[in-house]
Amino acid sequence: MSSNTKSFSSSSSExxxxxxxxxxxxxxxxxxxxxxxxxxxxxxNLLANRAGLRRTGKSCRLRWLNYLKPDVKRGNLTPEEQLLILDLHSKWGNRWSKIAQYLPGRTDNEIKNYWRTRVQKQAKHLKIDTDSTEFQNIIRCFWMPRLLQKIGDQNQLAASHQHSITAPPSQPQFTEQGAVDMSGFVYDLDIKKQNTECILPSELPMESSNTSQFSEYYPSSSFGGAIVRNDHFVNNNSHDMEVFNLGNSAAADTCYVPESESNWLEIDFSCSMWNMDELLQRC
DNA sequence: AAAGAGCTCAACCGCCCTAAG
DNA sequence: TCTTAGGGCGGTTGAGCTCTT
Structure with a gap:
């Protein structure tokens, strides 16, 4: 930005x-x-002149669209909106205005800022390129399910205090209790103690994997599949381990779990059924 | 309480596309 | 066909706010 960008309001007639x-x-x-x-x-430009504004037409347009227009929403993005942004960005990349069309009241500028300040920061923290397949997988396999869960938790609400939802952290935090992901959800890192079998994405019947949780909050999904948790799975097969079905993704056999502050374990679901212990050994 | 670091987001820049003349 | 102006869009900046030490 030029040095005089922020300097204005001089009193001279010139x-x-x-x-x-x-x-x-x-x-x-x-x-x-x-x-x-x-x-x-x-x-x-005409508007700026006739309105008596000593601004460029572009500046007027931006001010109106991003701030003054009555239907512009203020406040933090909801988990639903965050989820939608993550998904649409995976489809279209940095097409902010196109993504904004699917979030009524949100501007392309706001979405762009969200992506840069929150999502890109996570990638930087993990030392992963945001354009990489690895990062895309982490978003799909890890962050999106967490957002879904947060949505579910919020809906079941307050009533239930079994999960501790904190204010969204500025970056993933790893604590003794577990990790706090970008959505602010605190979860348990010690998956060993869950010690149960894990069903493979490919084993999920698609009609069943279209869970009510998923379709309710994400009807325009481009996943082509479902994100399934034990307690949300409509068939209620009581799998204690989360299963992330990437649907039409070629990476459907891969999942990531956090190992440490900077490392992510890649779980390869290349055979049909895993015991969690085996799975951990494989990692 | 103060200072420095980090973060957010409003605003601008510059490029591109399109339509009008 | 060429030129020009208007508008749209993604990238970038930096003031001001918040957090941390």
């Missing part, structure tokens, strides 16, 4: 004719809102 930059004032916001209320959007 500067009064210059375009303003930097934060918008309440007065400018009011002018813009009132003009659009009377004349509508579009023709932004």
């Amino acid at each position: 500067d009064d004719n210059e375009l303003r930059r930097g934060p918008w004032t309440l007065e400018e916001d009011t002018l813009l809102i009132q003009y659009i209320a009377r004349h509508g959007e579009g023709r932004w």
Whole structure:
């Protein structure tokens, strides 16, 4: 950004004719809102002139679309929205405006900021390229299920205090109790003690794996499959281990679990049934 | 309480596409 | 066909806020 980007509001008459930059004032916001209320959007340069705003048309457009427009949502992204962003980004990459179309009230700028400040940071922390298959798998196999679970927990709510949901951390945290993922969910790292059999993704009947949990919160899924947890599985097969079915993904035989702050274990589901102990040995 | 580090997000930049003349 | 202006979009910046020490 140029050095004078944030410098404005000079009192000289010469500067009064210059375009303003930097934060918008309440007065400018009011002018813009009132003009659009009377004349509508579009023709932004003309709008800027006629509204008496010493701003570029682009600046007016951005201010309106990202901040002043009545249907712009404020506040943190919900787990549902985060989940959708992760999924749509896996499909379309950095097509922020396209992704934003699927999140009513959210702007491309907001989504872009979320991705850069939260998701990219996780990748950096794990020393993984966000474009890598590995990172995509981690998102699909690990973070998305956690978001789903958080959604489920929130819905069952408050009522149940069996899970401790904290404010979203700035980065994955590994503690004695377990890990806190990007969605803020605290989970247990000691999967050994779960000590039960694990069903393979390929073994899940697709019609069954379309769980109510999954379809309820993620009807526009592009996974082509399901994310299944023992307690959410409609057939209730009582598998204590989580199973992540990547559906149409070629990586459906792979899952990741955290081993340490910087390492992730890749679990290869290349044979049909695993005992958890075997699975851990294989890791 | 103060200082420094880290984080968030509003705003700008620059490139590209499209339509009008 | 060429030029130009408007608009859209992804990338980047930095002020101000929050957190940590």
